[in-house]
Amino acid sequence: MTLQWIGAAMVIGGCGGFGLTLAAGEKREIQMLRQLMAVLEEMEWELQYRLTPLSGLCRIGAKAAKGRLQRIFLDLAKQLDGRDQAYVSGCMNGLLVQQKNLPRSVRRLLTGLGNSLGRLDLTGQVQGLQAVKAGCARELERLERNRDTRLRSYQTLGLCAGAALAILLV
Numbered sequence: 001m002t003l004q005w006i007g008a009a010m011v012i013g014g015c016g017g018f019g020l021t022l023a024a025g026e027k028r029e030i031q032m033l034r035q036l037m038a039v040l041e042e043m044e045w046e047l048q049y050r051l052t053p054l055s056g057l058c059r060i061g062a063k064a065a066k067g068r069l070q071r072i073f074l075d076l077a078k079q080l081d082g083r084d085q086a087y088v089s090g091c092m093n094g095l096l097v098q099q100k101n102l103p104r105s106v107r108r109l110l111t112g113l114g115n116s117l118g119r120l121d122l123t124g125q126v127q128g129l130q131a132v133k134a135g136c137a138r139e140l141e142r143l144e145r146n147r148d149t150r151l152r153s154y155q156t157l158g159l160c161a162g163a164a165l166a167i168l169l170v
Helices: 002-050 054-063 067-080 085-098 104-116 122-144 147-169
Strands: none
Touching: 002 054, 002 067, 002 104, 002 122, 002 147, 054 067, 067 085, 085 104, 104 122
């Protein structure tokens, strides 16, 4: 009988943990999107007013970011040093392949950024940065809508699913 209760507690804890993991993943995605917005603004200003080369632009973007985004922009800057600027898209795609568990929205936006940088003149690159920034804002708005309710629901559903499984098994 004791083993059944221990098993039930483990099922409830596991399912509850899954709900908490979903909520934490969404919070992480929102944080990364906010960082990406800050990076894009910084890069846009730098490009417009100082005409910074792309490798330098990526280093400046890395200073505005933390964690994984910072690492992506630093690695991109290293790859762009001394190369033709037409390789930005390929370099970004290569870096994104190496990134595991990167939120899909952030991956999509970074791919768009890689496709727009280094291919056009100054105006086109600034417009590309603005387009990615607008996409980032739309994604943030979507995630922020009913955020608290949705996160609480993930946690509650995880615990309730665990309790239901535990009742079925006990």
